[in-house]
Amino acid sequence: MNYAHAFVIEAEAEEGIGVAEAWITKELGMSIKNNPDVVVLRHGLFSIAEARNVTALSQGSPFSGRSKVVIITAHRAYHEAQNALLKVFEEPPPGTYLFFIVPSLGGLLPTLRSRVQVLDTAPATRRADVSQRAKEFLTAGKEKRSALIKKLATGKDEEERRAHREEAIALITDIETATYALWKKHPFPRYIELLSDIATVRSHLYDRSAPVRMILEHLALVLPKDLV
16 A cells, blocks of 8 residues: 655654554554664754754665664744755655654744644543633733733743743644544634634744744634633
8 A cells, every 4th residue: 555654643752652653554554663773852942953853764775674663752943953854855765754742833843744644542542621720811910811821922041932932832732632523513704714713823833933932822712702
């Protein structure tokens, strides 16, 4: 059978690895355990250096058999790193299969997403509950919400600012989950529009120069009161 050779999976790291390994076992007939031809790379922030490493790993021939697999997980990926993956994801070497696992497809550049097949996870993997973090933001009054936004938009140094940006991304993903659950119950067009807006603002947060405060303030203005 002919398969796509580059996939993206929307899931948390370990869950996504499980989905990829199940596909590899079923479709390629490969053993996962102690197999040097199945490489798993776990990253928090995926950089351009790590993208180049993926390209280098992809070029080598399989140690045994006809197939080689590289599974990459990332909490988020710089745009420059995604651009560095374009060529190898568009045309992986013969017999090489690539899996890119991210918490949300909203952080992917359209150019990279167009080069991969989205490998769907089971519907049950979508959480229907609303996290405490999202509840706090959604139910906060104007002053408290402004304070939360200010915290996420600032930091005493680069490391803290990066951590706060990741918190903001996680918050937006939680709000997306709440919106998706509400849309499943009440499939109104306004929820579809909100999901689209959420995906757009979250994608901006993956740009290191994006104004976090302005993005979160925009989101606060467009959120309906019935999400919780």
